[in-house]
Amino acid sequence: MNERLIAVYEVPGPAAEAEKAALAIAFEETVEVPLDFPLPPAIRDGIVGRAGPVTPLGGGRFRVEVDFPAALASGRIGTLLNLAFGNASLWPGVKLVDVRWPGSFLKSFRGPNHGAAGLRALLGVAGRPLLATALKPGGSSHAELAAAAAAFARGGGDIAKDDQNIVDASFLDFRSRVSRIGEAVAKANAASGGKCLYLPHLSGPQEELEARLDFVLKFGLRGVLVCPAILGLDEVRRLAQSRPAVFMAHPAFSGAFYADRSHGIETSFYLGTLMRLIGADITVFPNAGGRFAFTPAECRAIAERARAPLGDLAPSLPAPGGGMRLDDAPGMARDFGPDAVWLVGGRLLMHPGGPEAGARAIREAMANIV
């Protein structure tokens, strides 16, 4: 119980209220008893969180810290989420912005199986961003999706992932679709000498996730797209830890944690740090200027946390996407540098020359800049 874990929050003011909020969180997340509960000294001193400094942030908001015994998080992502934002999630205006943990906490996590360097080795790509696309629209035939993926590979694309809306009614449909697209990409790679990866969307009943993942890997594909907010963060951690596959994390359903910026979890902590902790080799997020309300600073912060030193964990590659246009290359290069995945979906697929020309156009734009 000697090591400490510090959770950092933003809460509503004034200062006296912020202080009360920190104390409430410290109690709520550990012993959850009324403040006048007769706690034994060993629990009051050894278990209850300690409310730390209160710092004004402007706009009536304050930053507070709560310091917990690190052992209460048990080196587990689910336990950490429960400790730092279990009941605290129920309070309006409370936002978890960061957690500072001891090195021992990180030792329980393997993080990304491949990470930035591993992905570059798999793809044989150095010194430039990776180019990804999303296979869509939903409702397309397997043959149409396969043709788009193959064309993207021929055009020099690195990663063709299923759109997260692509779901299969049965394991049989999943196998048939994944095989068809996987074969098409393999054939395109064989013809071009390329190494484009196809990452199918791993979804479906929880009972089948492992079998579906095994099918993907036995088929010769290297990884999958997952939606951790839907599957459960520890479920993704479990899958990633059990199989040396590439995991690309999509933010579907996680927006409730940060769409309102005055509550929930800081985008860079959720989409950067937490996704990396559970093993995301690539973390997808909505780029500024696309269809979602992310600011350039927020996007840079996500990328920063995906790649910054974090114990022995490999860096994740940030993948800005969500309505990216073909002429965004200079901005993408400036904002994210070479260690990023440019995720261009609809606009690449609807290039007048098709997905092959779309991929080629972006690779050329990339070459002119980076």
Add this chain to the structure above:
Amino acid sequence: MNERLIAVYEVPGPAAEAEKAALAIAFEETVEVPLDFPLPPAIRDGIVGRAGPVTPLGGGRFRVEVDFPAALASGRIGTLLNLAFGNASLWPGVKLVDVRWPGSFLKSFRGPNHGAAGLRALLGVAGRPLLATALKPGGSSHAELAAAAAAFARGGGDIAKDDQNIVDASFLDFRSRVSRIGEAVAKANAASGGKCLYLPHLSGPQEELEARLDFVLKFGLRGVLVCPAILGLDEVRRLAQSRPAVFMAHPAFSGAFYADRSHGIETSFYLGTLMRLIGADITVFPNAGGRFAFTPAECRAIAERARAPLGDLAPSLPAPGGGMRLDDAPGMARDFGPDAVWLVGGRLLMHPGGPEAGARAIREAMANIV
């Protein structure tokens, strides 16, 4: 593709913006392509959601409906969440308030294993609410928690659940703690002729959940407390479907979906309907007047949806809690009627006469009213 599923949202106005939002959701959640993407007619007519009526709600907010092919939800909770609130979760101000599905969608769900009637049969209790408490504070010894649980059982309590903050560092600790508390409650039941249930908190690494649940059931206990927002909703559905246990759902970490009422998911849909769909026999929520910002109307709506007809699914019992006092009995009876679980934690445990007297006091208050 003939059956339809209708998702109902609240979005920001004015009306023209609300209409645009509905159209954006209809596209985003199905095909996720730019509005000018050349969609084949079969996809445009058969896959893309259809934006429906826009109704003003006051306060600059509007209610919109989006009508999807029901097959896109695949009769799966994860697929439903992705369809109705996957990328839509990323838009500020968008709140999912309801989903109307065809009867066929519900046929894939078993719902609560026991439900209201099954719990009453297990406990031999008719015509009055059930009384539950939370074992705490964290940091107490196994013996202390066991003593509190046994005292609660002697006092006439029905359900002693672990506090959701009670976690165990290892499977060994879990077994030792659960055995100790389980034995104490069994002994108290044997002496009193009571049937008090002990529900341990099922948490820990995802790899061990099943084995921990099996241990609980083999030990002779009837069920567990789970935090579905942490474990994953479909993971809880899977566990509940695979074993005929009692599942009590706790809202930890789910607050981000509704702490800000202008975004996320309607409390009654999340805590009432969704929890029941995944198999919660009991759904815990913060009662009005406690430590959290729920209104009486919201709490009644959660209880209503937990118990209202829903295909062939058994009703869940609503469990208002979160800072309940001993003198709340008249309000609890008035707001929730007999088909509810009164969850009284800290104030029951700190009764001057101990948990036995605390349980007895509430059972007496209950008897005088219901």
